Amino acid sequence: xxxxxxxLYVHLPFCAHRCGYCDFVTLVGRRDGHxxxxxxLLIELALEGAALADDLETVFLGGGTPTYTDPAALDxxxxxxxxxxxxxxxxxxxxxxxxxxxxxRRRGITRVSLGAQSFQPDALQVLERRAGPDAVRDAFYHxxxxxxxxxxxxxxxxxxGQSTADLARDLGEAIALGPEHLSCYELEAKPGTxxxxxxxxxxxRQAEAMEGYLELVVENLVSAGYxxxxxxxxxxxxxxxxxxxxxxxxxxxxxIGIGAVSTxxxxxxxxxxxxxxxxxALSERRPPPRDExxxxxxxxxxxxxxxxxxxxxxxxxxxVEGAVDGTGLTRMERLGLAELRREGLVxxxxxxxxxxxxxxxxxxxxxxxxxx
Amino acid sequence: MSTLDSIRxxxxxxxxxxxxxxxxxxxxxxxxxxxxxxMREQVLDSMELERERGITIKAQAVRVNWRGHQLNLIDTxxxxxxxxxxxxxxxxxxxxxxxxxxxxGIEAQTLANAFxxxxxxxxxxxxxxxxxxxxxxxxxxxxxxxxxxxxxxDRVLRISAKTGEGVEDVLDALVERIPxxxxxxxxxxxxxVFDSSYDQYRGVVAFVRMLDGRFSTRxxxxxxxxGTRFEAEELGFFSPHRSPTPTLEAGEVGYVVTGLKDVxxxxxxxxxxxxxxxxxxxxxxxxxxKPTVFAGLFPTDSDEYPALRDALEKLxxxxxxxxxxxxxxxxxxxxxxxxxxxxxxMEIVRERLEREFDLDLLVTAPNVAYRVLTAAGEELEVHxxxxxxxxxxxxxxxxxxxxxxxxxxxxxxxxxxxxxxxxRFHHMEYLSEDRVLLTYDLPLAEIVYDYYDQLKSRTKxxxxxxxxxxxxxxxxxxxLDVLLAGEPVDALSLVVHRDGAYARGRALVDRLREEIxxxxxxxxxxxxxxxxxIARETIRARRKDVLAKCYGGDxxxxxxxxxxxKKGKRRMKQVGTVEVPQEAFLAVxxxxxxxx
Numbered sequence: 001x002x003x004x005x006x007x008l009y010v011h012l013p014f015c016a017h018r019c020g021y022c023d024f025v026t027l028v029g030r031r032d033g034h035x036x037x038x039x040x041l042l043i044e045l046a047l048e049g050a051a052l053a054d055d056l057e058t059v060f061l062g063g064g065t066p067t068y069t070d071p072a073a074l075d076x077x078x079x080x081x082x083x084x085x086x087x088x089x090x091x092x093x094x095x096x097x098x099x100x101x102x103x104x105r106r107r108g109i110t111r112v113s114l115g116a117q118s119f120q121p122d123a124l125q126v127l128e129r130r131a132g133p134d135a136v137r138d139a140f141y142h143x144x145x146x147x148x149x150x151x152x153x154x155x156x157x158x159x160x161g162q163s164t165a166d167l168a169r170d171l172g173e174a175i176a177l178g179p180e181h182l183s184c185y186e187l188e189a190k191p192g193t194x195x196x197x198x199x200x201x202x203x204x205r206q207a208e209a210m211e212g213y214l215e216l217v218v219e220n221l222v223s224a225g226y227x228x229x230x231x232x233x234x235x236x237x238x239x240x241x242x243x244x245x246x247x248x249x250x251x252x253x254x255x256i257g258i259g260a261v262s263t264x265x266x267x268x269x270x271x272x273x274x275x276x277x278x279x280x281a282l283s284e285r286r287p288p289p290r291d292e293x294x295x296x297x298x299x300x301x302x303x304x305x306x307x308x309x310x311x312x313x314x315x316x317x318x319x320v321e322g323a324v325d326g327t328g329l330t331r332m333e334r335l336g337l338a339e340l341r342r343e344g345l346v347x348x349x350x351x352x353x354x355x356x357x358x359x360x361x362x363x364x365x366x367x368x369x370x371x372x
Numbered sequence: 373m374s375t376l377d378s379i380r381x382x383x384x385x386x387x388x389x390x391x392x393x394x395x396x397x398x399x400x401x402x403x404x405x406x407x408x409x410x411m412r413e414q415v416l417d418s419m420e421l422e423r424e425r426g427i428t429i430k431a432q433a434v435r436v437n438w439r440g441h442q443l444n445l446i447d448t449x450x451x452x453x454x455x456x457x458x459x460x461x462x463x464x465x466x467x468x469x470x471x472x473x474x475x476x477g478i479e480a481q482t483l484a485n486a487f488x489x490x491x492x493x494x495x496x497x498x499x500x501x502x503x504x505x506x507x508x509x510x511x512x513x514x515x516x517x518x519x520x521x522x523x524x525x526d527r528v529l530r531i532s533a534k535t536g537e538g539v540e541d542v543l544d545a546l547v548e549r550i551p552x553x554x555x556x557x558x559x560x561x562x563x564x565v566f567d568s569s570y571d572q573y574r575g576v577v578a579f580v581r582m583l584d585g586r587f588s589t590r591x592x593x594x595x596x597x598x599g600t601r602f603e604a605e606e607l608g609f610f611s612p613h614r615s616p617t618p619t620l621e622a623g624e625v626g627y628v629v630t631g632l633k634d635v636x637x638x639x640x641x642x643x644x645x646x647x648x649x650x651x652x653x654x655x656x657x658x659x660x661x662k663p664t665v666f667a668g669l670f671p672t673d674s675d676e677y678p679a680l681r682d683a684l685e686k687l688x689x690x691x692x693x694x695x696x697x698x699x700x701x702x703x704x705x706x707x708x709x710x711x712x713x714x715x716x717x718m719e720i721v722r723e724r725l726e727r728e729f730d731l732d733l734l735v736t737a738p739n740v741a742y743r744v745l746t747a748a749g750e751e752l753e754v755h756x757x758x759x760x761x762x763x764x765x766x767x768x769x770x771x772x773x774x775x776x777x778x779x780x781x782x783x784x785x786x787x788x789x790x791x792x793x794x795x796r797f798h799h800m801e802y803l804s805e806d807r808v809l810l811t812y813d814l815p816l817a818e819i820v821y822d823y824y825d826q827l828k829s830r831t832k833x834x835x836x837x838x839x840x841x842x843x844x845x846x847x848x849x850x851x852l853d854v855l856l857a858g859e860p861v862d863a864l865s866l867v868v869h870r871d872g873a874y875a876r877g878r879a880l881v882d883r884l885r886e887e888i889x890x891x892x893x894x895x896x897x898x899x900x901x902x903x904x905x906i907a908r909e910t911i912r913a914r915r916k917d918v919l920a921k922c923y924g925g926d927x928x929x930x931x932x933x934x935x936x937x938k939k940g941k942r943r944m945k946q947v948g949t950v951e952v953p954q955e956a957f958l959a960v961x962x963x964x965x966x967x968x
Contacts, residue, residue: 009924210916247924248922293928325938331949360937363935
């Protein structure tokens with residue numbers, strides 16, 4: 001391993017059940033498939049490992065439900081993965097037993113991202129989550145007992161039927177647990193999904209109230225001492241998700257597993273999501289089927305812009321040369337939605353609530369039309 | 373018989389649907405100008421649009437032979453907006469067939485065109501058509517027509533253009549009653565350009581009526597008013613296809629292929645003569661008709677502006693009554709302020725531009741011309757509400773005298789409509805036991821919106837309508853502005869009567885609030901007269917965007933989404949800081965047609 005890439009993503013697609021709103025690459029059940037999958041992952045890692053630096057900054061195991069993976073297979077994988085300053089595993093509350101917590105700790109995991117989503121039983125039922133509110137709390141304490149001092153909670157807002165008061169209660173209960181990090185997402189009901197079909201009308205009814213949900217989230221978490229460091233992410237001092245920060249700062253990353261995406265030296269590739277083809281190719285030590293997308297410097301600078309503006313830290317203009325729409329910038333500054341400081345470009349608080357709308361204004365349409 | 377003696381030039385005056393085109397077709401058939409195989413329904417209405425709408429827009433001239441005579445039929449449009457085209461066609465004729473539907477009797481606009489023909493000293497041959505219809509009352513219709521043109525009812529021909537009954541009698545009557553053209557075959561040549569068209573390959577084709585002398589192919593000609601010189605590349609007549617002939621003789625109607633590529637160099641109304649031994653005096657030109665209705669035409673895609681300019685230039689050769697001048701709108705970009713003869717004319721011009729020139733256009737609310745005396749004592753003519761000064765001493769608007777013929781049961785509702793539209797009663801007359809001619813004086817501005825539709829629905833379609841311009845009269849008129857985030861939107865300014873200003877402002881503001889998507893900031897929408905706000909709404913700012921998560925696997929999709937969003941913005945019109953979709957303008961401009 002002698003490359004420059006300092007972030008590794010490992011995709012573990014298996015789940016006990018597919019939740020109605022989920023749009024990740026997931027596979028339900030297939031316990032007998034876990035071992036061959038881990039074998040394939042390790043072969044892919046060996047094939048691509050040359051891109052990785054000797055000292056990795058982060059490793060992230062995402063899913064799916066990584067902690068649903070058969071414990072022996074998971075243990076074997078963790079044992080074989082390179083170490084890093086931050087090693088995160090995503091976990092569903094119902095899978096976190098004291099034993100699993102200890103296994104993760106023993107295998108060098110430094111951070112757990114717990115998919116709590118909500119503390120209200122009704123909301124969890126709507127989301128088709130298996131864990132009740134108590135399971136969330138139990139999982140959290142098992143992790144603490146095993147010695148984890150860096151836990152993140154995922155919360156969803158805009159759940160069908162969720163009132164402003166329900167959301168405020170969720171935030172209160174999450175804060176009471178005292179996680180180091182929180183990720184809060186608005187639930188997206190993608191048109192055409194069975195979730196949208198089942199709950200579309202309810203979501204349309206509450207659309208008006210949902211306009212203010214992000215403001216409520218930010219208000220509650222910031223006043224509880226969290227830093228709103230990224231559009232959807234909050235942390236205690238110095239506890240940013242370093243892996244995700246890598247994406248947002250435009251750093252290269254290697255992703256392995258089905259559906260995983262890598263960006264290395266101006267090339268992005270996405271492994272196809274078909275399990276059989278993935279296993280087949282790697283059993284012959286060939287790279288799995290993938291789609292490639294070359295990123296020219298202009299595209300990279302525009303991505304740099306859209307990612308960088310998610311953060312609360314100024315984005316140095318030198319990194320986004322040609323990607324900024326000068327007229328749009330002037331407008332956004334006049335409207336108080338963006339600021340150009342000496343250190344770089346940053347969205348104001350109001351600008352951050354509007355997110356993509358402001359970014360679209362700031363992004364140049366093509367290199368020729370840019371004025372900065 | 374000399375050449376002149378064997379020629380008859382005539383046109384047909386008729387209301388829409390009274391069978392003018394069918395009669396023209398039948399004449400082509402009876403005279404064997406076209407074989408049966410070539411006969412198509414309504415051959416003369418060659419433009420696609422005309423076929424669809426069932427009306428004639430462009431005058432055409434067709435030559436047929438009947439019992440040793442050359443008959444030239446100059447087709448005329450049948451709608452109130454095209455009085456200008458009718459007058460040009462009539463000047464090339466010595467007679468006119470006045471066709472009236474045996475079931476419906478005279479319509480208001482037939483009156484107008486018949487009077488126009490009488491004023492031009494044309495011999496009128498009255499014809500009652502559709503006698504085959506079960507509900508026809510040929511005797512009553514003949515009596516009405518006879519009274520109108522000062523003939524005895526027995527001189528009114530009774531025919532069915534559909535079955536062909538009586539059509540030969542019509543041709544005989546044309547020969548007998550219409551005088552041959554006057555003119556001197558040996559004098560220096562003079563020909564009146566009564567219409568023209570543009571041929572992509574051969575340039576300007578002038579439709580002419582030879583008055584004196586003759587033209588020969590390859591002869592060098594000159595347009596007397598414009599001074600333009602060219603060679604007659606081809607001479608001919610329509611049968612109804614182009615039929616080249618070596619000469620055009622005094623009294624004949626035909627065409628001249630000029631080869632001119634610049635459409636502005638040969639104007640309708642000009643006189644053609646020979647370059648060598650030319651005529652001393654031009655013929656009197658056509659009466660210039662001034663446009664009465666104005667609207668802005670803007671390309672939906674601003675890149676199409678040069679294409680629109682070229683299209684208007686070419687269209688004007690075909691339709692000299694369209695006027696246009698460049699207009700710049702902060703909301704709609706570069707376009708043209710165009711003058712039309714009326715609303716139907718405006719619709720037809722728009723459709724022709726879109727179809728024949730493949731343009732996508734946005735047309736602003738139509739308005740009339742205003743005469744303004746400014747506070748500084750300056751006199752202006754304003755064709756665009758955005759140019760109406762906010763401080764004025766006096767505003768005058770055009771008035772019309774509207775003639776409506778309506779069954780007596782609907783008189784009350786027409787009077788009510790006219791009173792609502794600031795009308796002044798002028799005259800009422802029973803044309804027959806059942807039919808009433810009502811005349812009112814009305815501001816033209818009151819009929820440019822949806823007057824026709826209202827009239828139609830209130831009279832179940834039985835009213836016929838025509839008008840003459842009376843002149844300008846002072847009115848209590850104010851300029852109504854629409855402001856978005858404090859900035860006036862020029863394309864949406866209106867001139868309205870003071871009494872209707874509040875309701876109008878309210879409706880505009882409500883519609884805009886619905887149509888403009890929420891922005892990144894609060895947008896006040898206001899209607900104002902001068903500095904006084906008369907209606908206000910606020911489009912509340914968006915408070916959030918779809919943020920979602922964005923990790924390594926989402927970046928490409930996210931970028932493409934933003935790029936699409938950015939592209940979408942380009943289709944928006946920027947009004948100050950507000951982005952307004954084209955559809956919002958359209959919806960509001962349409963409101964003017966929908967009001968009440």
